[in-house]
Amino acid sequence: MAQIKLENIVKRFGDVVAVKDFNLVIEDKEFIVFLGPSGCGKTTTLRMIAGLEHPEEGDILIDGNRVNDLSPADRDIAFVFQFYALYPHLRVFDNIAFPLKAVKVPKPDIDERVKKVADILQITDILDRKPSVLSGGEMQRVALGRAMVRQPKVYLLDEPMANLDAKLRIDTRAEIKRLQHEIGATTIFVTHDQIEAMSLADRIAVMHQGVLQQVGTPHEIYNKPKSLFVAGFMGMPTMNLIDAEVTINQGQTVLQLSHTDVQLDLTTRQQSHLNINSNENRYVFGVRPEHIKVSKEPIAGKIKTDVHLIEPLGPVNIIDLILGTDMETQELILLRVRTHPTFQVQIGDTIWLDFDEGQMHLFDRKTEQAIW
Numbered sequence: 001m002a003q004i005k006l007e008n009i010v011k012r013f014g015d016v017v018a019v020k021d022f023n024l025v026i027e028d029k030e031f032i033v034f035l036g037p038s039g040c041g042k043t044t045t046l047r048m049i050a051g052l053e054h055p056e057e058g059d060i061l062i063d064g065n066r067v068n069d070l071s072p073a074d075r076d077i078a079f080v081f082q083f084y085a086l087y088p089h090l091r092v093f094d095n096i097a098f099p100l101k102a103v104k105v106p107k108p109d110i111d112e113r114v115k116k117v118a119d120i121l122q123i124t125d126i127l128d129r130k131p132s133v134l135s136g137g138e139m140q141r142v143a144l145g146r147a148m149v150r151q152p153k154v155y156l157l158d159e160p161m162a163n164l165d166a167k168l169r170i171d172t173r174a175e176i177k178r179l180q181h182e183i184g185a186t187t188i189f190v191t192h193d194q195i196e197a198m199s200l201a202d203r204i205a206v207m208h209q210g211v212l213q214q215v216g217t218p219h220e221i222y223n224k225p226k227s228l229f230v231a232g233f234m235g236m237p238t239m240n241l242i243d244a245e246v247t248i249n250q251g252q253t254v255l256q257l258s259h260t261d262v263q264l265d266l267t268t269r270q271q272s273h274l275n276i277n278s279n280e281n282r283y284v285f286g287v288r289p290e291h292i293k294v295s296k297e298p299i300a301g302k303i304k305t306d307v308h309l310i311e312p313l314g315p316v317n318i319i320d321l322i323l324g325t326d327m328e329t330q331e332l333i334l335l336r337v338r339t340h341p342t343f344q345v346q347i348g349d350t351i352w353l354d355f356d357e358g359q360m361h362l363f364d365r366k367t368e369q370a371i372w
Contacts, residue, residue: 002063002153002186003028009058018044020210031180031187033197036207042190050079078147082159084139086131093127096145117145137168155187206230228368231286237336244285259333260324273371286361289338293354302352307345
């Protein structure tokens with residue numbers, strides 16, 4: 001298989017910078033996911049690795065060899081597109097075998113390799129059918145099979161499950177994970193779906209507006225976001241993000257959540273990351289819904305709130321709580337909390353909450369980078 005290095009990659013379309021100063025090393029046999037919203041540059045980056053687009057600046061190296069000037073056919077890469085791109089007049093067998101026939105692989109070898117791939121993908125019984133009679137999931141497996149049969153250095157998958165229904169996506173996701181582990185192939189997978197990214201990836205590369213925001217394991221990306229964008233993009237529901245300021249209250253340094261009565265005492269460690277004497281003391285406080293403890297009984301020192309909305313989702317409830325009101329815009333300052341379904345409350349009820357101190361985040365409002 002292969003190691004891939006992207007060094008200072010820049011791609012422009014006219015005046016638009018689609019990918020900006022992109023640097024990343026993808027290790028041999030690694031499964032990495034490019035994650036981000038539409039238009040963030042993830043597919044453009046994938047197409048540059050494949051040779052379908054060419055960077056204005058920077059180098060692409062595969063196993064240490066610069067491939068910027070190589071054609072797609074010479075890079076030994078298999079690309080699975082969002083739209084399956086099957087040949088409608090060919091049987092499934094011939095669709096899978098097409099890359100091998102194109103380079104004149106002997107027929108006995110073609111038969112053996114197609115059968116092996118079909119067994120892995122569990123599509124042996126449809127090899128004589130044509131694409132017009134296949135389901136979406138079957139067509140997706142055929143497209144994967146056509147890539148796998150080549151035994152390339154790298155697999156590139158561009159939102160391959162975008163056209164599948166919810167249940168089929170789950171089944172196909174598990175299949176792709178199993179196949180990648182079985183084959184041990186270097187794989188780059190593009191998606192805007194964070195659940196796909198979290199469940200598939202060894203590492204996730206989060207992109208926004210052409211800029212690589214953070215690279216890390218699913219655990220690191222979810223629990224230690226390095227920027228406001230990553231914090232707000234990851235999670236269902238996403239992290240609560242509330243404007244805040246650091247103030248001194250009776251000699252104690254506290255974090256005041258804007259437009260609320262909520263003040264959080266800061267530990268010595270948390271204070272050590274702040275320039276308290278600076279005029280730039282505007283921050284964004286973050287906490288995930290599952291890291292908030294709630295109670296229906298009054299608790300001394302805890303935060304009193306009212307229930308604004310309840311979303312019962314089966315295994316969990318998502319409850320919106322009112323922390324305050326922005327007097328200028330009259331917008332409510334809401335906090336989303338995830339609870340067990342047995343925690344039963346009604347709209348308008350008063351409850352008390354507390355934050356998990358070890359799971360609170362603070363971001364600089366100006367730079368949007370994480371402080372702690």
